[in-house]
Amino acid sequence: MKTAIPTSNKLRNTLDILKVIAGIVLLIAISWEVTAENHYTITDPYLIIQFVVCLIFLCDFFVRWSLAEDPAHFFGLNLLFLLLSIPWLNILDWSGITLDHNKAMLVGLIPMLRAFLAMVIVVRWLVNGNKMSRLFWAYIFTVVVFTYISALVFYEYEVPINPHLHGFGNAVWWAWMNVTTVGAQIFAVTPIGKIITVLLPSLGMMFFPIFTTYVLNIYSEKKHAED
Numbered sequence: 001m002k003t004a005i006p007t008s009n010k011l012r013n014t015l016d017i018l019k020v021i022a023g024i025v026l027l028i029a030i031s032w033e034v035t036a037e038n039h040y041t042i043t044d045p046y047l048i049i050q051f052v053v054c055l056i057f058l059c060d061f062f063v064r065w066s067l068a069e070d071p072a073h074f075f076g077l078n079l080l081f082l083l084l085s086i087p088w089l090n091i092l093d094w095s096g097i098t099l100d101h102n103k104a105m106l107v108g109l110i111p112m113l114r115a116f117l118a119m120v121i122v123v124r125w126l127v128n129g130n131k132m133s134r135l136f137w138a139y140i141f142t143v144v145v146f147t148y149i150s151a152l153v154f155y156e157y158e159v160p161i162n163p164h165l166h167g168f169g170n171a172v173w174w175a176w177m178n179v180t181t182v183g184a185q186i187f188a189v190t191p192i193g194k195i196i197t198v199l200l201p202s203l204g205m206m207f208f209p210i211f212t213t214y215v216l217n218i219y220s221e222k223k224h225a226e227d
Contacts, residue, residue, distance in 0.1 A: 008067050015060045022053045023115025027149075030108065034152045035168045042089070042104045050089055050108060057085035057114050084114035102192075105156050109149070116145055139210050143179060146203060150196045151175035157190045179204040 029049040033042070061082050068074035075082075089107045092099060099107065155171035164186045165171060177184035178200040188194045 011067070012064065015063060018056060019060055019115065022056045023112070025049065026053045026112055026115055027145075030105070030112065031152060033108075034105065034156045041101060042093075042099075042108070046108070047090055047093060050111060051087050053115070054085055054087035054090070054111050057111060058082075061085055081114060081117070084110055084117075087111065102157055105153070106192075109153070112149065116142075116149075136210060139207065143203060143207055147175045147179045147200065148172070150179075150200055154188070154193050154196050157192045158188060162186070162189050162193075175200060181205060 026049065029046050033046045036043075061078065064078070065071055065074055088110055089104060092104075092107065151168070151171040151174070154175060155165070155168050158165050158171070165174075170186065174184045174186045175196075178197060181201045181204045188197045
C-alpha cells in the first residue's frame, strides 16, 4: 500500500504531461488545417491526429476512473471531460455524415477544450508561489490560448467572404486588438465572427481585476516582509 500511492501519483503526472503534448499537437494540426488553402473538406491526416489525441484523453479518463476511491462520484464529477474526449468528428465521418469545413472545424475544436483544460492544470502545477500567483499565470495562459483559437475560428469563417481580412496574420492581429479592448478596423460579417467579437473584449476586461489583484498581492507581501 505504501508504494501504490506514489505509483498512482506518478502515473497521473505522466498522463498530465502526455495530455499537454497531445493538446499541443492537436493545436498545431488545427492551425495547419485552418490556414491551408482548402476550406471545403477536412483532410485525412487531421482526422487521424484528432482520433489519436482523443484516444489519449479517453485513456486518461478511464485510468483515473479506475484509480478513484469512489468511481461513481468520479464519473459524475468528470462526465464533461469524458464527453469532450470523444472523437465526435471521426464518429460523424465513419457514419457517412459529411459536414462542410466550417462546421467540421467547430466540432473538431471540442477535444481542444479538453486539451486546454489539461494545459491550464499543468500551468498551475508548474508555477511556484501562492494561490494568487497560480491563478494569475493560469489566466494569462487562458487569454493567450483563447485569443489564438479565436483567431483561427475567425479566419476560418471570415476569410472566404470578408474583403478586409488578408491572411492569418491579420486574424491574429484582429484577435489581440479585440482582447485588449482596443478594437481593429476589421469588422465581422458572419454570425460566428460577431460572437467572437463580443467574447474577446469580455475576456480582456475580466483580466484587469485579476492583474490588479495580483500586483496588489505582490506589493502587500513585500510590504509585510519589510515590516
